Amino acid sequence: MALELEDELRRAMRADTHGLRVGADLVDRVRTAHTRRTRRRRRTAAALLAAAVAVAAYPAYQAAAPEPPAHNVVSPPGDPGARAGTGKGVVLGEGGAIDAAYLPAGAVYEGSVTSLSDAWTSVEGTWTMPGGGRLTLSILRAPLAGPEDLKRLPPFDGVSSWERVPLPAGPALRKPDGTQMLWLVRPGVALHVAMTPASAGELLKIARSLTYYPTTSDDPSEKGARSGMGPGDALVDDFEVAHIPPGLQRGPLDGSPEAGGRVGVKAVEARWYSPQEDWSERGPRLTVYVMKVPRSWDEARLHAESAPGTGRPVRARVGGEDGVLSGEPGRTRILTWIPEPGVGIQVRARGYRSDAELLKVAASVRRP
């Protein structure tokens, strides 16, 4: 009987992995890493919120927010999170932050998750309640002109009925079972609060305590009109990419520990690609990395660490800074520079005949 390639491949893969087993301490390692990361996030969030408050407060509900109780702090005494702003919890998103002045006693911050789709972006912070329930606070960015548009957001379009609940800044939508609330804080930006049913009695109190702070000029309608892009398209970490080549759409945003590859320091990676091409195919593609690097690094060191073996490097200028250009002409071209001490930026462009688009993109990267 003749064997097919697929059958032999299946056998080969099973034989090759036969002796592979996870270590007995894997669960412990995951929990330890999770705890460390959560602590780091809380420290970072607190520092960024303090900066956000200093830049521009957008008092969505400040007038009606109740006095925060002296207890129920999420951050332990002495933690920077307890000192930043007035809030008890913070969620940071692209271009904005939520400060929660009230959270139920014993709520424990678990972390935040960024989601990105064609239609909207969200940053969702999660807290665990003492009884085992969950609370999520989210910043949603989408083409939203008014409250009715909220119902069309993908996560909520299956909800058949909503109640209208007045809040100081305007009407909010609430699910009849009291587990979710959703409202606009400005055109293109909505806040969402969700709780598991056991804790749903606290929902309205939490919602009223929230303050939204924009950290950038983040009006998506303005941004869309200027560049033809959707909300959140052009923000990478703390930087804005003002020019995106025509025909590209935003792909995944990767802020995971492995973003930035062997540089080994924190990086955020954003990609744009042609929607007509599969991600792995040969269509035009743009990737922007924002990397936190040692302050002693210059552009040559960053290039050597992050793009070794990518062809003979040549000097380039980016917005008055020295940069390094490398890569194979006509294929992937890479431009690396240090816009300020401790921050490295790398732009990779694939599928362009010249470096014109790469240079235009690089020149447009700036702090908003």
Added chain:
Amino acid sequence: MKRDEDSFAEFVASRGTALLRTAYLTCGSRDEAEDVLQTALERAYRSWARIESGADPEPYVRRIVVNTAISRARRRAILRILPTATPPDRPAYDGAPSLELRDELMRALRALTPKQRAVLVLRYFEDLTEAQTAEALGVTVGTVKSQASRALARLRTLIEPHGTDLREVSHGAGA
């Protein structure tokens, strides 16, 4: 939370090894596979209660594993020139066709693009359907079909020049 902790530990105990093998086949390195799996499980752990409220957490975790492995393999390919010019020495053909063919196949598998490799791993190691594979990779079923077809064709190309004719070997093995 206690219930979540217990169910997470149970999940890792029951499915961790299978996911580690998938990660290993997708990224091609045991050390990196362990790192990929830990990273993926950490992400899943953060939202475990929400995952668990659905039916089966494995597809969600597998999706994180595979996409993390692909992402790392791509970045490795970009950031480090892989030494493909001098393949490792091949053992002399010793009349044990299946063993040699499996070595050839595993070497060829590692020479595919990360996405192609992931498609083959999910389809023929995990035995997922095309639709399940598409869901895990976040692509269309059509893309899975085309990637699988190209990957298999590439595998044939990679193993045949070295005297490993699959059909002959297979016939020989069965004879």
